[in-house]
Amino acid sequence: MPPSTLAATPLGKSVKVRAIAGTRAFRRRLLEMGLVPGIQVRVVTIAPLGDPLRIEVRHGQWSIRKAEAAQIEIEATSLPVIP
Amino acid sequence: MSEDHCAPAVAPVLTSGAISIALAGNPNVGKTTLFNALTGMSAKVSNYPGITVERRTGVVALPIGPGELHDLPGTYSLNARSHEEQLAFDAITGLNGEKAPDVVVVCLDATQLARSVYLLLQIRELGARVVGALTMVDEAGASAPDARALGTLVGCEIVAVTARTKRGISDLLAAIDRAARTQRTSAWRWTPSATLRTHLDAIRAVMPAGWTTARRYGAPLPNAEDALLLWALTCIDNNPHDGDELQHVPPDVRAAVVAREFVLDEEAILARWAWLDREIPKLGTAKTDRSLTEKIDRVLLHRALGFGVFTGVMALLFMALFTGAAPLMDGIAFAFKSLGNAIHGVLGDGIFADFLVDGVIAGVGSVLVFLPQILMLFLFLGFLEDCGYLARVAYLMDRVMRTMNLHGRAFVPMLFGFACAVPAISATRTMERRRDRLLTMMVVPLMTCSARLPVYTLVIAALIPGSRLTQAGLMVGMYAFSVMTSLVAAWVMSKTVKPLKAKRLPFIIELPPYRFPRLPDVLRMMWGKSSMFLREAGTVILACSIALWALLYFPRDLPKGSPDYQTLIAAAPDRDTRDQLSAKEGAAHLEASFGGRLGHAIEPVIKPLGFDWKIGVGLIGAFAAREVFVSTLGIVYAVGGGGDNDDKQTELLRTKLHDAKQADGKRAYTPLVGFSLMVFFALAMQCMSTLAVVRRESGGLRWPIFLFTYMTILAYIGSLIVYQGGRLLGFS
Numbered sequence: 001m002p003p004s005t006l007a008a009t010p011l012g013k014s015v016k017v018r019a020i021a022g023t024r025a026f027r028r029r030l031l032e033m034g035l036v037p038g039i040q041v042r043v044v045t046i047a048p049l050g051d052p053l054r055i056e057v058r059h060g061q062w063s064i065r066k067a068e069a070a071q072i073e074i075e076a077t078s079l080p081v082i083p
Numbered sequence: 084m085s086e087d088h089c090a091p092a093v094a095p096v097l098t099s100g101a102i103s104i105a106l107a108g109n110p111n112v113g114k115t116t117l118f119n120a121l122t123g124m125s126a127k128v129s130n131y132p133g134i135t136v137e138r139r140t141g142v143v144a145l146p147i148g149p150g151e152l153h154d155l156p157g158t159y160s161l162n163a164r165s166h167e168e169q170l171a172f173d174a175i176t177g178l179n180g181e182k183a184p185d186v187v188v189v190c191l192d193a194t195q196l197a198r199s200v201y202l203l204l205q206i207r208e209l210g211a212r213v214v215g216a217l218t219m220v221d222e223a224g225a226s227a228p229d230a231r232a233l234g235t236l237v238g239c240e241i242v243a244v245t246a247r248t249k250r251g252i253s254d255l256l257a258a259i260d261r262a263a264r265t266q267r268t269s270a271w272r273w274t275p276s277a278t279l280r281t282h283l284d285a286i287r288a289v290m291p292a293g294w295t296t297a298r299r300y301g302a303p304l305p306n307a308e309d310a311l312l313l314w315a316l317t318c319i320d321n322n323p324h325d326g327d328e329l330q331h332v333p334p335d336v337r338a339a340v341v342a343r344e345f346v347l348d349e350e351a352i353l354a355r356w357a358w359l360d361r362e363i364p365k366l367g368t369a370k371t372d373r374s375l376t377e378k379i380d381r382v383l384l385h386r387a388l389g390f391g392v393f394t395g396v397m398a399l400l401f402m403a404l405f406t407g408a409a410p411l412m413d414g415i416a417f418a419f420k421s422l423g424n425a426i427h428g429v430l431g432d433g434i435f436a437d438f439l440v441d442g443v444i445a446g447v448g449s450v451l452v453f454l455p456q457i458l459m460l461f462l463f464l465g466f467l468e469d470c471g472y473l474a475r476v477a478y479l480m481d482r483v484m485r486t487m488n489l490h491g492r493a494f495v496p497m498l499f500g501f502a503c504a505v506p507a508i509s510a511t512r513t514m515e516r517r518r519d520r521l522l523t524m525m526v527v528p529l530m531t532c533s534a535r536l537p538v539y540t541l542v543i544a545a546l547i548p549g550s551r552l553t554q555a556g557l558m559v560g561m562y563a564f565s566v567m568t569s570l571v572a573a574w575v576m577s578k579t580v581k582p583l584k585a586k587r588l589p590f591i592i593e594l595p596p597y598r599f600p601r602l603p604d605v606l607r608m609m610w611g612k613s614s615m616f617l618r619e620a621g622t623v624i625l626a627c628s629i630a631l632w633a634l635l636y637f638p639r640d641l642p643k644g645s646p647d648y649q650t651l652i653a654a655a656p657d658r659d660t661r662d663q664l665s666a667k668e669g670a671a672h673l674e675a676s677f678g679g680r681l682g683h684a685i686e687p688v689i690k691p692l693g694f695d696w697k698i699g700v701g702l703i704g705a706f707a708a709r710e711v712f713v714s715t716l717g718i719v720y721a722v723g724g725g726g727d728n729d730d731k732q733t734e735l736l737r738t739k740l741h742d743a744k745q746a747d748g749k750r751a752y753t754p755l756v757g758f759s760l761m762v763f764f765a766l767a768m769q770c771m772s773t774l775a776v777v778r779r780e781s782g783g784l785r786w787p788i789f790l791f792t793y794m795t796i797l798a799y800i801g802s803l804i805v806y807q808g809g810r811l812l813g814f815s
Contacts, residue, residue, distance in 0.1 A: 023325040024348075025164050026589050028317065031352045032160040033591075034198055048386040049482035054594060059370040060195055061594040063478040065485070068589050 006041060006055070007070035014042045015074040022071040030072070034058045041072070101142075101149045102263050103182065105174055107206060108190030109199055110157035111471075111595035113218045113246060115604055117190055118154045120246040121255075126607065137512075139611070146260045153184065159198065161205045162317050165328045167517060176209055176311060177299040179331045186262045187211040188255070191241070193223040194370050196233075197359045203237060204355050209314075210269040210296060210307025212262045215241035216255055228366040236362055238270050247601065269306035273354035275313075282343050283312045289335040316340055317348035328517075376471075376596040383475055393479055396472070397498055400463055404456055404502040411455035419448030437636065438629075446628035449708065450621040453505050453772065457616050460499065460506040461609040464513065469600035473513060474592050481590060487570045488577035489526075490519035491590065497523070497569065500530030501562075504773045508780055509616060521781060522573060522583045525790055528773050529569035529766065531562050534709040538764050541713050545737040546757030565765055572797075580789075616776070623775035631707050631771075635678040635700075635715070641671050663721070670721040678703050692763065692802040693756040695745075705769045712764075716740070755814045759806040767798035 009015050017039050020027045035041065035057050044054040044061065052065040106121075108114040119126065122141025139154040155171040163169040177183025187206055191199035207213055215234070220227045220243045227243075234241035240258040244251035275283070287308070294311055296304040319340040320327045382388050423440035430436035467473045473492070481491030489497075492514045499507035507527045511520040539561055543554045576583045648668035655661040673679050682699035689699055697719045704715030713736070720739045722732050743751035768774070774787040781787070 023322055024320055025322070025325045025327070027349065028162060028352065029164075029589060029591065031349060031356070032162065032201065034201070034356060036353060036356045045380075045384060047384070047478055047482060048389055049479075051482045051485070052478060052590065054384070054478065058195070058197065059373070060198065061373075063474070063481070063491075063590070063592050063594055065481070065590050068591065 004074050004076060005070045006043065006072040006074055007053070007066045009041075009043050009074065011043050011045065014040050017041055018073045018075050020072055022068075026068070026071065033060075033062070035072070041074070043069075101151050102145065102147070102185040104143065104150050104152045104259060105155055105184040105187045105211075106152060106190065107155045107171060107175065107187055107202065108157060109159050109192060109195065109202060111593060112157075112190050112192040112195070112199065114154065114157055114190045115608070116246040116601060117216055117218065117244065118152065119604055119607060120244075120249055120252055122152055126611065137612075143256065143259075145256055145263075147263065150259070152188075158202070160202060161209070162314065163327070163329060164318065164320070164325075165516060166330045167515065169329050172314065175206060175211055178294070183211075183299050185212065186259050187213050188259065189213055189215050191215050191217045191233075193217055193219045193227050193243075195219075196228055196366070197356075197363045200233075200237060200359060200363060201355055203239075204272055204358075205310075207237065207239065207268075207270045208306070208310040210267050210300060210304045210310065212265055212267055213239045214255065214258045214262045215239060216251075217241055217243045218246065221245055222372075223370070224372075226367050226370075232366055236366070237272075238268075267300055267302070267304055267307070269304050269310060271306060271310075272358045273351070275309075276350060279313075279350055282316060283309055285343065286312045286315060286336060286339045289333070289339045291333050291336070313348070313351055316343065317351065373596055379597050380475070380594075383472070384478065389479060393476065396467075397495075401498060401502065403459055403463065404499060404506065408455040408459055408502075412452050415452050415455070416448060419444055419451075434639070438632070441636070442629040442632040443625075445632070446625040449628050449772070450617065450624045453503070454613065454617070456503055456506045457509065457613050458609060460510060461612045462605060464495070464510060465605035465608045466600050468513065469598070469605060471595045471597045474594050477592055478594060485590075487573040489522060489573050490514050490516070491592075493519065493523040496527055497530060500527040500532060500569070503532050503534070504528045504530070504770065505620075505776050508773065508776045509612070511780065512612075518583060521786060522577060524777050524780060524786065525576060525583065525793075526569040526573045528768055528770065528790065528794065529565055529572060531565040531765070532709075532770075534770065535561075535764055537710045537713050538705075539761055541716075541733070541737065541740070542757045542760050545740040546752050546760075547754050561761060561765060564762075568766065568797075616779075619779045620772070620775045623778065624772050627771040627775065628707055631678075631704070633677075634681070635673060635676050635704060637677060638675065639672070641675050645671055666718075666721040669718050673700065673715075673718050691807065692799070693753075693759045693806040694763075695751060698760065702763075702767075702769065705764075706771055708772065709764060709769050712769075753815050755806060755809040758809065759802045762805045763798045763802040765798075766794060766801045768794035 006015070006017075017035060017037050019037055020030050020035070039057060042056045044056050046053055047063075052063045053069050055062050055064055055069070106114060106118055118139065118141065121143050126139055126141035137156075141152050141154075143150045143152045153174060155174055156167065158168065158171050161172045161175065163172055173179045173181045175184065175187055189199070189203045189206060191203065203213060203215060215230075215237070217228070217230050217233065230241040230243040240262060242251055242255040242258050244255055246252070290308070290312065292298055294308070296302065296307050300307070315332070315336055318327055318329060319332060319337055321337075321341050383392055423444050426440050426444070427436055430439070464473070467476075473495070476494060477491030479491075480494040484491050484493050493511070495513065496507045496510040499510055504527050507530070508524050511523045511527075514520050514523065539558060543557055547554065547557060549557075578584070648664055648671070652661050652664045652668075655664055679696075679700055681703055682696040682701075685699050686694075686696040689695075689702075694702075697716065700719055701712045701716040705712035713733070717732060717736050720736060720743075722735045722739060740752055745751050768791045774791060777790055778784060778787045
């Protein structure tokens with residue numbers, strides 16, 4: 001099964017970032033804005049024409065294209081794990 | 084964690100001259116407001132050499148003496164991909180012709196503390212003397228972090244400021260003053276791994292002398308040098324799809340980094356964030372209350388409502404620029420015409436008076452006529468940008484613009500292109516990447532600007548038969564044609580022209596919380612940018628209009644055998660005859676001028692488009708501004724009988740064009756010639772002001788020359804297809 005990405009995340013759902021794919025410059029850019037593995041991301045809305053997405057990271061909001069969101073791998077399940 | 088001090092023998096700064104201060108910070112943290120609060124009315128706007136990134140400097144009064152404050156471009160990090168992003172890095176480290184500032188003030192957003200401090204950590208690593216200015220404390224409310232605790236944590240003074248009310252400004256100035264007297268330190272909040280160290284050492288082996296801290300700071304500071312090497316290791320990137328566009332990187336350093344081929348550079352970023360995520364939450368959990376922003380966004384970004392509001396805002400903007408500026412522009416045009424008449428009244432006729440009136444005064448007028456639009460544009464753009472809506476426009480329109488490989492923010496300049504390309508090209512500044520700006524600049528002049536309308540109106544009324552409805556439909560068609568050509572041109576150029584090629588660059592923009600714009604900030608920005616337009620584009624426009632005047636004015640000798648108009652005019656029985664004779668004299672002079680001869684000379688070239696030499700002269704005159712085509716053609720056709728009544732003259736010109744005959748008695752301008760002419764005007768680059776402003780915005784002659792060449796070729800081919808194709812289809 002391919003890893004789930006932010007692009008396929010339902011609206012409004014909070015997920016945890018696992019890794020970021022893509023070129024060095026792209027990864028660097030996302031990491032530097034604080035989108036590091038382990039951080040919570042929420043897809044807030046999708047633009048009326050179907051792209052880009054509006055995401056929330058660390059109380060800040062960003063516009064990001066779906067193609068770019070597809071490079072952001074998320075944890076398979078965001079449900080709390082019961083020990 | 085390590086702290087690294089300069090040798091105590093090194094004396095602190097301030098041995099000579101004013102101390103220099105750089106102001107750094109993330110975008111949308113109130114950096115501009117702080118800059119204005121610190122510098123008062125002394126701010127000056129200019130460009131970094133050869134690049135359109137604004138450079139604002141101002142004077143601050145420190146207890147120790149005057150200081151010079153540089154505002155750096157807003158950034159989330161000092162790591163750079165492009166030359167633009169590199170500017171902030173160069174300015175802080177004192178590389179590439181910059182002098183390292185004595186103190187760096189980092190603007191911190193209390194509601195986005197971790198992200199703000201990230202930039203501060205980087206700057207501290209590089210060995211700058213740092214003072215933090217904590218803004219948005221009022222927005223953060225009771226949960227605002229304590230400036231003193233933050234200062235202890237990051238190891239430099241932090242001052243809470245409210246720039247609007249100037250609270251904390253004098254404390255900040257005192258802190259800058261104190262910092263300027265300290266020795267430089269390079270503080271790292273993380274420890275590089277052994278592997279990273281080996282990589283840094285490998286690059287150190289080829290480090291040029293200009294990069295050493297001894298050269299840049301006047302004293303060795305090993306950790307600060309490591310930070311510089313880490314920057315090189317992180318930013319130099321030979322990836323063919325997403326490589327860097329850094330300038331002045333020594334080839335040896337580049338080769339050394341490329342030979343490393345590794346991605347450990349993320350170690351630094353992750354280590355900084357790990358530290359931030361551990362330490363910053365201890366200071367409190369201040370965050371913006373986004374609930375109001377969220378409510379507004381629910382409307383403004385709504386599927387239907389959002390587009391409704393968007394259309395309304397854009398229509399309002401457009402109307403303001405298109406019609407709102409018109410009375411002011413007419414007023415300026417009228418004032419300059421009156422001034423010209425007055426000068427003629429005083430000096431009489433003659434070369435000097437003509438030069439002064441038709442060359443200089445008309446030239447200055449043609450610069451100032453743009454001022455109302457430019458002022459309005461920057462007023463609205465500044466307002467929309469500061470309140471946070473411009474980022475939303477990019478979010479809403481990105482899908483459409485992306486199809487043509489344009490940036491989401493290119494929408495606004497393209498729309499303004501319908502009014503005038505000159506302010507529209509200035510509006511490309513809202514995009515941060517050079518490639519996006521350039522591509523937008525290359526296609527904006529294809530939009531149907533208001534200067535094309537008088538030409539279309541004349542041609543449609545004079546040459547194209549049909550009801551008013553057909554004629555109106557044709558006008559709408561010309562608008563649609565321009566939208567289509569500009570979008571197709573953008574797509575084609577993004578596929579073929581190397582510097583404009585669409586790399587897979589990320590489109591990630593922040594959607595900041597909505598905030599009330601501060602009028603003084605917006606007004607100051609408006610004036611700074613507009614006066615820069617006057618200074619830099621204005622001089623070129625003025626020079627071009629004088630040159631063009633001379634082209635259509637000299638030589639003054641009429642060919643042998645011409646009637647002696649002055650004697651005839653003196654002997655004329657009534658005013659009408661006099662006017663007609665002087666119009667004929669004007670036409671004869673124009674035909675004999677260099678421009679007139681040039682019109683004759685290019686006739687063989689434009690003949691296949693259906694144009695004769697008279698239109699050729701009109702095209703040459705139209706280079707000053709497209710609407711000048713109408714008045715130049717008026718002189719060629721000796722339309723002057725109507726006195727000063729412009730409407731009557733236009734009417735007369737229409738009749739003359741409609742009735743114009745070739746030598747063989749056939750109609751000179753058929754409807755087909757009319758279509759060919761309109762297509763030519765739609766596609767050709769006939770506007771020296773646009774070229775002047777592109778030269779300014781692109782920082783050189785290369786792009787205006789490219790723009791002129793491609794549009795002229797496009798116009799020629801377009802008209803050729805229309806005229807020759809039309810003839811093949813049996814139209815005459």
